Amino acid sequence: MNNRRKFLRTGALAALAAPLASLDTQKSWSLEALKMSYADTEAYWRMIRKQFPLKEGQTYFNNGTMGPSPGYVLDTMMNHMLHFNKEAATIDYKDGSGPELLSGYFPYEELRTKLAKIINCDFKELSLVQNATFGMNYVGMGLELKKGDELLNTDQEHGGGFGAWQVLAKRKGCVYKQAKIPVPVNDPQEIFDAIFKEVTRKTKVIAIPHIVSVYGTIMPVKEICSEARKRGIFTVLDGAQCVGQIKVDVKDIGCDAYYSSLHKWMLAPAGNGILYINRNEAPKIWSTIASYNWDNQEDHGFRLMQNGTGNPALLAGFDAAVDFFNTVGEDRWINRIKELGSHLRNGLKEMPHVTLHSSTNEAMAAGLTTYSVKGLTGPELQKTLWERERLQPRSVGDELLRHSVHIYNSKAEIDSALQVIHSLES
Numbered sequence: 001m002n003n004r005r006k007f008l009r010t011g012a013l014a015a016l017a018a019p020l021a022s023l024d025t026q027k028s029w030s031l032e033a034l035k036m037s038y039a040d041t042e043a044y045w046r047m048i049r050k051q052f053p054l055k056e057g058q059t060y061f062n063n064g065t066m067g068p069s070p071g072y073v074l075d076t077m078m079n080h081m082l083h084f085n086k087e088a089a090t091i092d093y094k095d096g097s098g099p100e101l102l103s104g105y106f107p108y109e110e111l112r113t114k115l116a117k118i119i120n121c122d123f124k125e126l127s128l129v130q131n132a133t134f135g136m137n138y139v140g141m142g143l144e145l146k147k148g149d150e151l152l153n154t155d156q157e158h159g160g161g162f163g164a165w166q167v168l169a170k171r172k173g174c175v176y177k178q179a180k181i182p183v184p185v186n187d188p189q190e191i192f193d194a195i196f197k198e199v200t201r202k203t204k205v206i207a208i209p210h211i212v213s214v215y216g217t218i219m220p221v222k223e224i225c226s227e228a229r230k231r232g233i234f235t236v237l238d239g240a241q242c243v244g245q246i247k248v249d250v251k252d253i254g255c256d257a258y259y260s261s262l263h264k265w266m267l268a269p270a271g272n273g274i275l276y277i278n279r280n281e282a283p284k285i286w287s288t289i290a291s292y293n294w295d296n297q298e299d300h301g302f303r304l305m306q307n308g309t310g311n312p313a314l315l316a317g318f319d320a321a322v323d324f325f326n327t328v329g330e331d332r333w334i335n336r337i338k339e340l341g342s343h344l345r346n347g348l349k350e351m352p353h354v355t356l357h358s359s360t361n362e363a364m365a366a367g368l369t370t371y372s373v374k375g376l377t378g379p380e381l382q383k384t385l386w387e388r389e390r391l392q393p394r395s396v397g398d399e400l401l402r403h404s405v406h407i408y409n410s411k412a413e414i415d416s417a418l419q420v421i422h423s424l425e426s
Helices: 002-025 041-049 071-086 093-101 109-119 132-142 159-172 188-197 221-230 312-328 330-349 378-389 411-423
Strands: 126-129 150-154 175-179 203-209 234-238 257-261 273-277 354-356 368-373 394-396 400-404
Touching (some): 071 312, 109 126, 109 273, 109 312, 126 132, 132 159, 132 234, 132 257, 132 273, 150 159, 150 188, 159 203, 188 221, 203 221, 221 234, 312 330, 330 368, 330 411, 368 378, 378 400, 378 411
Parallel strands (some): 150 175, 203 234
Antiparallel strands (some): 126 273, 257 273, 354 368, 368 400, 394 400
16 A cells, blocks of 8 residues: 555656656747748647647636646746756856846836736836736725726726726725616627716726737727817826737827736736836836835836735746747737637627627627526526536626637637537427
8 A cells, every 4th residue: 555655646746847847848839830831821820739738628717817828938937947946156146147036026027018018018117027917906095086086997898997996986985987878788888988988187097908808899089188188188098918919009099097907818827917007107106015226216107016925937938928929920829819809709709699799890899708698597507508518618707708819819719609509409
């Protein structure tokens, strides 16, 4: 019995060590395959699928919650953790290798510059934060607000999009309001009108999603921010579902602040997000977490990312995810997501027992689609897709199914889902 236990224990340890050995050598994955040209477009995307350590025979359709990172990103992150744990005694964090050992005290200018190019801003306007919720709280808690100031959300916010504003209403006596957005909504003007119906002379902040988390609706944020600026209202956009799913240009949008989680559509390791604050507004925002550079007036992005010691391997993975994105190419990446999203929606539109809760205006939709099927709850539909074809989207509440598509998915996988859904017509 003791020998058997020893064998099982040794086997289990060996199983754990095997992938670490592969990651340590960093030979399993690279960016080189992404640079190759393919006459057959679908062959290129089949190659992309092989860059992810997802199991064959299973299909992941829940990128709106968490994006699986490519093998190259995981290799980079794990190799960083292994190397600096083995070489800890050889590292002097003050001699220039500090950012590799600690993460919460350094400006990471190279990574911020790469990210700034993606969303079109100066890197000094950009902070590295843990996720979208952190970004929202840094902005909300940093604003000078007083009793009676009105804060406007919509009725379709993620918890990470409304929490800070509700806290401020309770803590400072601000007035919290929500604009009611139609479902589904196919006309951007309806959203614009719903927002400004709630605006008064006391409105100080409009904080809304760029893409609605539940329904995938792309909001007319440029028009809303333009009108808000005319009225002297501070605009904050929740871009948790945006960077990596659609093109984001914060200067063109004209918002005052924008935050996003990059573990979704950019496929970065969880724990990586960004916060943009326009350079003209940044000096007005107090630091929420203070450390050495809490009052740095030359680099406000750095000032607002003072968060103490963190895991630098996450940032190594973040950097690798940005390189993966840039190597595939932003246009190719985003257009593929849009193509797959349209393919799914076009199939669902043909089924009378399916109700689309996402916009059917393709200008207001991308890779995230939410729908319901007559006679089934959302959890029942999710279970059915998994049990029949090992397809995994995500149910939302009792009724809805939210279906995300990304570059590692294929039209064949979407067709498989459509076939299952079609068979459920009573």
